[in-house]
Amino acid sequence: MRKTSAVRSLYGHVMHELGQRIVSGKVKPGDVLPREETLAESLQVSRTALREALKVLSAKGLIESRTGVGARVLDKRHWNQLDADVLAWRCASMPTDDFVDKLVEMREVIEPAAAASAARRRTAEQLAAIEAAFRAMDQAQTLDEWTAADLQFHDAVLHATGNELLQSLFSVVETALGTFFTLSARTASNFKYSLPHHQKVLEAIRRKQPEVARKAMQSMIADSQANLQHSRGRSSRKKATA
Amino acid sequence: MRKTSAVRSLYGHVMHELGQRIVSGKVKPGDVLPREETLAESLQVSRTALREALKVLSAKGLIESRTGVGARVLDKRHWNQLDADVLAWRCASMPTDDFVDKLVEMREVIEPAAAASAARRRTAEQLAAIEAAFRAMDQAQTLDEWTAADLQFHDAVLHATGNELLQSLFSVVETALGTFFTLSARTASNFKYSLPHHQKVLEAIRRKQPEVARKAMQSMIADSQANLQHSRGRSSRKKATA
DNA sequence: ATAGTCGATTTGTATGACAAATCACCGGGC
DNA sequence: GCCCGGTGATTTGTCATACAAATCGACTAT
Numbered sequence: 001m002r003k004t005s006a007v008r009s010l011y012g013h014v015m016h017e018l019g020q021r022i023v024s025g026k027v028k029p030g031d032v033l034p035r036e037e038t039l040a041e042s043l044q045v046s047r048t049a050l051r052e053a054l055k056v057l058s059a060k061g062l063i064e065s066r067t068g069v070g071a072r073v074l075d076k077r078h079w080n081q082l083d084a085d086v087l088a089w090r091c092a093s094m095p096t097d098d099f100v101d102k103l104v105e106m107r108e109v110i111e112p113a114a115a116a117s118a119a120r121r122r123t124a125e126q127l128a129a130i131e132a133a134f135r136a137m138d139q140a141q142t143l144d145e146w147t148a149a150d151l152q153f154h155d156a157v158l159h160a161t162g163n164e165l166l167q168s169l170f171s172v173v174e175t176a177l178g179t180f181f182t183l184s185a186r187t188a189s190n191f192k193y194s195l196p197h198h199q200k201v202l203e204a205i206r207r208k209q210p211e212v213a214r215k216a217m218q219s220m221i222a223d224s225q226a227n228l229q230h231s232r233g234r235s236s237r238k239k240a241t242a
Numbered sequence: 243m244r245k246t247s248a249v250r251s252l253y254g255h256v257m258h259e260l261g262q263r264i265v266s267g268k269v270k271p272g273d274v275l276p277r278e279e280t281l282a283e284s285l286q287v288s289r290t291a292l293r294e295a296l297k298v299l300s301a302k303g304l305i306e307s308r309t310g311v312g313a314r315v316l317d318k319r320h321w322n323q324l325d326a327d328v329l330a331w332r333c334a335s336m337p338t339d340d341f342v343d344k345l346v347e348m349r350e351v352i353e354p355a356a357a358a359s360a361a362r363r364r365t366a367e368q369l370a371a372i373e374a375a376f377r378a379m380d381q382a383q384t385l386d387e388w389t390a391a392d393l394q395f396h397d398a399v400l401h402a403t404g405n406e407l408l409q410s411l412f413s414v415v416e417t418a419l420g421t422f423f424t425l426s427a428r429t430a431s432n433f434k435y436s437l438p439h440h441q442k443v444l445e446a447i448r449r450k451q452p453e454v455a456r457k458a459m460q461s462m463i464a465d466s467q468a469n470l471q472h473s474r475g476r477s478s479r480k481k482a483t484a
Numbered sequence: 485a486t487a488g489t490c491g492a493t494t495t496g497t498a499t500g501a502c503a504a505a506t507c508a509c510c511g512g513g514c
Numbered sequence: 515g516c517c518c519g520g521t522g523a524t525t526t527g528t529c530a531t532a533c534a535a536a537t538c539g540a541c542t543a544t
Binding site: 251252308311 | 537
């Protein structure tokens with residue numbers, strides 16, 4: 001995971017706290033927050049630090065401050081849903097099943113297209129980065145090493161499209177993979193099961209075969225979703241939204 | 243266009259000014275900005291207002307402030323490329339051809355998938371919203387009315403996917419359509435030429451035919467890209483990156 | 485030559501004050 | 515009775531100042 005931007009710096013803690021209250025639904029859209037002085041006191045910080053947090057939350061579309069009125073929580077429609085912090089806050093507590101479905105859908109939209117694009121336009125260096133990540137996955141000894149290399153692989157594919165707008169969607173992929181790691185049942189023996197899928201993607205990108213790469217990525221995602229449904233069914237028997 | 247968030251409020255102007263300086267390349271990644279006191283003075287605002295602007299720019303990934311060192315412009319890799327402000331700043335001056343290509347690629351990734359998803363999951367209300375937008379396009383008298391209705395149509399399709407993460411990508415679509423409107427040659431007589439394409443998408447979504455909707459959206463984008471290439475070739479003869 | 489220390493520089497946070505915008509209440513005019 | 519405008523209270527927006535904390539570089543002692 002990247003710097004979650006909330007660890008250090010007083011205002012970061014405040015932002016994190018308020019952001020989670022909003023995203024988790026403890027304060028709902030339409031609600032107005034307590035006035036700054038009160039809020040600052042209850043959070044044990046100065047009005048300065050609080051205001052910096054509110055400013056950033058405002059930039060993320062979570063709230064809107066208006067003079068004379070106060071800071072109002074905005075409707076979810078206005079939230080910057082692709083923001084890394086917002087995504088992280090939504091996954092802070094166990095994410096709901098339908099949110100996981102939405103993350104999977106995002107992967108289905110983004111990654112096969114990215115793989116195809118990468119197969120078309122990759123440079124030698126970009127291919128080398130994907131290969132390096134694949135080797136790291138192959139040689140991973142622990143779950144953490146595997147996870148890091150896996151993220152690196154998917155990031156490298158996005159990077160190989162040469163489209164920085166696509167690459168910015170990595171935060172979504174990262175969140176999706178992260179929840180997958182958390183939710184899916186993995187043991188020391190099977191955590192490398194998706195290595196062949198990755199290899200097919202790598203090969204297709206190496207050989208510059210866009211449609212092969214797209215299909216390979218699609219089946220990798222489908223497989224990981226099936227794995228997820230399996231774990232899900234085990235913990236709580238619910239409808240599997242086809 | 244939506245509230246560009248920079249019009250009112252002192253700090254908004256400062257953010258806009260600095261953001262454009264960075265995105266336009268007047269200050270490059272790796273550069274450190276002048277110290278806050280100096281910068282505040284040169285922009286005619288207090289250090290408070292300047293710092294709020296810097297905080298938001300930092301949230302957008304454009305800069306990083308470190309105590310004792312200063313605010314350093316980050317590498318483009320860290321920029322929040324999907325942020326509505328960042329996109330707007332990149333289009334403030336005439337966007338480069340390769341950036342336009344990237345916007346088109348994003349549309350090709352996002353919108354056909356969204357149309358297919360909408361055809362699968364749309365509710366009656368969501369369909370009604372798309373129909374309303376289509377009617378507005380049909381009855382548009384001026385270019386502005388058409389533009390507004392067109393944006394509304396594409397937003398409604400994203401909304402009909404029921405996936406708020408997909409809908410957040412509207413800022414990208416909005417920017418792409420905006421540059422298209424700016425760059426493409428349109429006259430009073432032909433600005434409705436894409437109406438049939440929109441109708442096909444609408445019909446497919448109405449009939450819940452995902453693959454038909456996907457294809458229809460694909461051909462709409464291909465057509466608009468062809469139109470763009472045409473205008474482009476007219477103004478400056480350059481290579482058409484297939 | 486190297487490690488440690490000290491001072492200069494710059495951002496981070498706190499505090500207090502006032503300006504500007506908004507809202508709720510109240511009173512007068514029709 | 516109802517609408518309109520004024521007025522004061524409330525809350526955020528901006529400013530100025532001060533000091534704490536972190537960083538960097540140069541100097542010194544060994």
